[in-house]
Amino acid sequence: MKKQTRKSREDVRDLPLKVKAEMALKEAVAEALAEHKRRRNPIAVWRNGKAVWIPPEEIVVPEV
Numbered sequence: 001m002k003k004q005t006r007k008s009r010e011d012v013r014d015l016p017l018k019v020k021a022e023m024a025l026k027e028a029v030a031e032a033l034a035e036h037k038r039r040r041n042p043i044a045v046w047r048n049g050k051a052v053w054i055p056p057e058e059i060v061v062p063e064v
Contacts, residue, residue: 027064034061 012020036043037059044051 023064026062030062030064033059037061 012023015023033043037056040056042053042055043059044053
């Protein structure tokens with residue numbers, strides 16, 4: 001995970017709460033996906049009305 005600089009933390013502080021919440025959620029999801037991939041655990045997702053397993057080698061971790 002990247003370290004935040006003082007400037008970026010101050011910038012985030014001025015954002016609306018809903019934007020900060022969305023940023024936190026995206027970061028948490030990326031961390032959870034990275035952890036599953038690192039531990040070689042599959043993830044379950046919902047596709048076309050069905051739950052399917054995604055193997056760890058196919059997990060894509062988004063940049064935050």
